Amino acid sequence: MAFFDSIRERAINTINQVLDKKENDGLTKAQLFCREYNLPDDETVLDESAVEVGIKSDHNKDAYKNMAYPQGRIFLTQHFLIFRDAFDKRNCSFTIQLSTIKKVERLPTSSYGFALSISTHSKVYITLYLVGIRSDSEKFSYNLKLALKNNLRNVQKLQPFIQSCYSEYLLAKNKISAEKVEEMPDGGLGIIFKFPGNARELKDKSKMKLWFDLFRGEGRNLSLIKTPMFYKLIRVGLPNRLRGEIWELCCGSMYLRADQPDxxxxxxxxxxxKKSFAIEEIEKDLNRSLPEYAAYQNPEGIxxxxxxxxxxxxKNPEVGYCQAMNIVVAALLIYMSEEQAFWCLNVLCDRLVPGYYSKTMYGTLLDQRVFESLVQNTxxxxxxxxxxxxxxxxxxxLPxxxxxxxxxxxxxxxxRILDVFFLQGAKTLFQVALAILKLNGExxxxxxxxxxxxxxxxxxxxTLDQSAHPDSPNLKYRSITKFQELLVTAFKEFSVVDQEMIAKHRAKHRGTILQNITSFVKRTELRNLPKSTNIDQDVLGKIYDRFYSIVQTQNVTIGSGSSTMDFVAFKKxxxxxxxxxxxxxxDRETQGEDFLQRLFTHWDSEGKGNLKLSDLVFxxxxLVDSDLMTSMSNFFELxxxxxxxxxxxxxxxKISExxxxxxxxxxxxxxxxxITQTAIENDIADIVYKRQQDQGSNSAKDEIDLPTEVDLDKQKLENQQIERYLSAASTFIQRAFEYAQPEDEEVLIKELAIDNKISHNAALNPNTPVFVNLPTFRMVILADETYELLFSKTLRHSIHLDKPLDSDFSTIRNLRDMFDGMFADGRDIAKRVRRRMDSAATTLNNNSVGSDNASLKSSKSKAQEAEEEERDDDFGVIDIDQNDKDLILGAEAQVLTDPVNNSPAGQKELRRFHNAESKIKSDQDADSSHVEQNLIEFET
Known part of the structure; x- marks a missing residue:
């Protein structure tokens, strides 16, 4: 059995690894789990089990007496114990931080076989009846024990955190909690500048009493049990003092705040x-943040x-500060402390509405396209x-x-919209928006x-506070406000618009939006690059693509244009x-790394060890400057x-190395x-010309027939080039020190004899400090034909800025392969042969006709040669291959085609929407009792 168990375990692990690698919107299975339960991203499932749950507390011992035990799965992570009812998550669920667990006991063996009793700091008692093989239950129990032991160091964080929760203060003040919370926690600017709305009309005290009862019986903050009452109380509106705490509990930012308090x-x-561009932008918008609220006309709120x-x-410099972020944070601070608002903003930007608050506003633009699609279908x-x-x-x-x-x-x-938004996520925005259009449709x-x-x-x-039906004869129906009608329409009639549907539409339109945003960002950043006289616009586009493909951070959801390249990426x-x-x-040290590091450091404008795209382009x-003198000066500056x-x-x-x-x-x-290419072409031309002469083709009008092969001494030519470069390196060092100047010129003057005979040149003394200035450096380079060519042409031609990003073509080819390749385009060789034939023809005409005619022939030859020289870089029109054309048009057609609506799944979704539309129309025509019943159900 042990053998089969090991095979089974390995198989499960393999499957899990495959599933983890499968991405959903760029998230792994583990990350999706964290998003689903609003956990920090670094949590992973340590163990899980099928379970039935029993719940009781000191204040509602009979609350669950007549209820069937909720059934589902219990998950254990490094810091949390998570449960959700398998049939309806609103029936019972909880996410309990392990540091809040005070005691765990194994209950005596019962009909369930294995049971654990857990008590939390809020005096809620949870019984876990583990369902399954006993060995698995034992394993879960053991893993829970280890996790609790590992969390002992986090227990000390619990007491300071409790002091910041109004729920604990509320219970402690009413002698329900044993925790000592003597001071009222910071509840946001509303405590100082009053909360929006009329507290009496909003029934704030009644709502607070309901939450007080819920906290007594079902726990609070890090150990709250979520039951149907929890969701009902959020739907009817949160009390002002608790709004901030419930928001952070619903979105999961409370867990981040508790784990990282400092x-x-x-x-x-x-x-x-410190100063930054983001701070400058923040300062511009501070006084434009909810100006109607008194706190933001006061230094305290600002x-x-x-x-x-x-x-x-x-914390997030890639995003920094973006449009509308000030409005959202200003709203949060009315009900939250600064630290609460800070962590809530993190979750908001990263999870709830990713890409909304970024340089490109990618998420918002995508959701606008999704919203239009939903309006079109509903x-x-x-x-x-x-x-x-x-x-x-x-x-x-968009606003x-x-x-x-x-x-x-x-x-x-x-x-009130935000209350539901933090509970159920981004679908709230779509449901409310659709309801707004529907209610104003006529x-x-x-x-x-x-x-x-x-x-x-x-x-x-x-006019949301006014009656939705002021002329109705039914008094109850007349008392329904437009806002109440909006909530019912949004969350009942448009409940069909769920997260799954939104995700499907986002996937459908993501490619088009991403392409548009990427093109816009690219155009914008290229426009803002420093002027590059040696690089044209098309080549700049290829540099941009290569830069971001290497740094691998071209993620428009967070706004591109600010990514940087480290030295490793620069080498690549x-x-x-x-x-x-x-x-x-x-992965050994790259040859010539010192020179690359010198380039990298010299181009790093801010000296932070990272290159921006503008640094790289500059x-x-x-480096590719075509002017010889400028090229040498740029090299000297390094x-x-x-x-x-x-x-x-x-x-x-170092220069010589x-x-x-x-x-x-x-x-x-x-x-x-x-130099070598010219030598090869001249040798080939000589051979071809000799063959033409041997065949009797002396006329300039004869067509030149280039051979497919020529017997050249390839090794000799190769050795000549190698010797030339080695000689150039040796000569550079010799001449550089020969013409170098000593640091102390007086030493050199003293070394000069009165009779102008040099007794000893101090510049050649290895013990004397010397230097080379720019004119001397240029003189040494220009004195050598090979190095002069290097700075005027060779170096520039060895840098292929226009190389396609996805090209596998290697620019480096073996010298011997190049000989044969010269015949692929034989214009240069043919030109040289033609010159020799023209020269021979001219000589012949000089002998037979005279000097005037010879001069005329020579002029024609020069004119023809000049024309050929002008056309030397004319490669003709490059046609697009038909296969490439089909591929491009096919890709565009695929983007323009609506694959979802043409698919069976798409048709099914459309039918679902049309059914929803019929239901909406039917509901709209219903009598007042139907609307009243909806309100009763919604705000019970």
Whole structure:
């Protein structure tokens, strides 16, 4: 049995690994689990088991007496114990932090076989009846024991955290909790500047009493049991003092705050007095954040808002600060402390509405396209009207989504939307938006322009507190407000719009939005790059693509344009475009790493060890400069680290080493330079011309027949080039020190004899400090034909900035392969042969006709040669291959085609929407008793 058990376990592990690698919106299975239960991302499931759960407390011992035990699965992670009812998660669920567990006991053997009793700090007692093989139950029990032991160090964090929870203060003040919470926790700016709305009309005290009863019987904060009452109390609106705590509990930011209590204060302290672009943008928007609320006309409110936004910009510098973030944080701070708002903002940006608050606003734009698709499917009449009149729906709805309705509705109603939003996520935004359009549908169908469309909805938001049916003869029906009607329509009639449906539509439109955003970001960043006189716009686009493909952070959901390249990525980049850079396959130190590091450091404008795209473009633009003098000056600057216009002895030696490294492909005979190519072409031309002469083809009009093979001494030519580069390196060192100047010129003068005979040149003395300035460096380079060619042409041609990103073509070819390749395009060779034939013909005409005719022939030959020289770089028109054309058009057609609506699954979804639309119309025509019943169910 042990053998089969081991096989089974290995099989399960293998399957789990495969499933973990399968991505869903870029998330692994473990990450999806954390998102589903609002856990921190680093939590993983240690063990799980089928279970039945019994719950009781000191204050409601009979509450679950007549209820069947909830059944489901219990999950154990490093810091949490999670349960959810298998049939309805709203029936019973909990996420208990292990540090809140005070005691675990194994109950005597019962009919269930294995049971554990757990008591929490809030005096809630949970009985776990583990269902399954006893050995698995034993294993779960053992893993729970280990996890509790590992969490002992976190228990000390619990007491300070409890002091920050209003739920604990409420119970302690009423002598229910044994915890000592003597001071009221920071409840946000509302405590100082009053909360929005009329507390009496909102029945704030009655709601607080209901929550008080719930906390007594079902726990609170880190050990709360979520029952149907929990969800009902959120739907009817949260009391002001508890709103912030329930928000962070629902979205999971409470768990982050409890685990990292010092992060917020450390961020502010460590970055005190620092400046950034994000901080500049924050300062511009501080006074434009909910100006209708008194706290933001006061230094106290402004300072709190500044601190939270600044701390987040330092924690997430890739995002920093983005549009509308100030409005959302300003709303959070009314009900939350600074630390609560900080962690809630983290969860909001990373999970609830990813990509909303980014440089590209990718998430918002994607959801606008999703919303339009939902309107089209659920309200086709209205959508046809919108399309017919060219009304831009996204212009209307974008502020709703981006500001979470805070800038559209009166705050007292917007906060009711947020209550549900933090509970059930982004689908709330879609459901409310659809309900708004539906309830105003009749009036919207009469509009013909954007202005009237917006005006109708703006007026609707300002009258949400008024009766939805003021002329109804039924008094109860008349008392229903527009906002109550909106909630019923959104969460009952549009309950069909769930998270799964939204995810499907996001997947459908993501490619198009991503492509548009990526193109926009690319155009914007390329426009903002420094002027590059040596790199054209098309090549800049390829550099951009290669840069982000290597740094692998081109994620438009967080806004691209701010990613940087470290030295490892820089080496990889240069290896892809330079003939003289080659990465070792065994990850050993790259040959010539010192020179690459010198380039990297010199191009790093901020000196932070990372290159921005602008740094890279600026450096490459200098490296490929076509002017000989400028090219030498740019190279000289790499070694003039002190900007004194001189390079010392060590610098001269480094230059000689780096020149040897750069010229490796030519020094090793892997590439040809222009001198060798010219020598090869001349040799071939001589051979061809001799053959033409032997065959009697002396006329300039004869067609030149190039042979497919020519017998050349390839080894000789290769050795000549290798010797030339080695000689150039040796000559450089010799001449550099020969013409170097001593640091102390007086020493040199003293060494000169009166009779102008040099007794000893101090510059040649190895013990005398010497330097080379720019004019001397240029003189040494220009004195050697090989190095002069290196800076005028060879180096520039060895850097292939226009190399396609996905090309597997290697720019480095063996020298011997190049000989045969020269015949593929024989224009240069044919030109040289033609010159020899023209020369021979001219000589013949000079002998027979005379000097005037010979001069005329020579002029024609020169004119023809000049024309050929002008056309030397004319490669003709490059046609697109038909296969490539089909591929491009096919890809575009695939984007333009609606694959979801044409698929069986898409048709099924459309039928589902049409059924929902029929139901909505039916509900709209129902009598007042039906609406009243919905309200009773919704706000019981």
């Amino acid at each position: 992060i917020y204060s450390k961020l502010l302290e460590e970055n005190k007095d 300072e709190r808002l500044r601190r939270v936004l600044t701390a987040y910009s330092w 309200m086709p009449l209205l959508w046809d009207h919108i399309s017919k009149n060219d009304i831009q729906l996204s212009v209307v709805s 709703w989504f981006l500001s979470l309705y805070l800038s559209s509705m009166p705050l007292v109603f917007a906060f 009036e919207l169908l009469k509009t013909e322009d954007d202005g009237t469309f917006i005006s109708i909805l703006k007026n609707y938001f300002q 980049f240069m290896a892809q475009i330079c003939d003289w850079v080659e990465l070792e396959h065994d 450096g490459l633009n200098k 070694y003039d680290v002190d900007n004194k216009g001189r390079i010392d002895r060590e610098g001269i030696l 780096d020149l040897l490294y750069i010229t490796t492909p030519w020094k090793d005979g892997v590439l040809l330079d222009s």
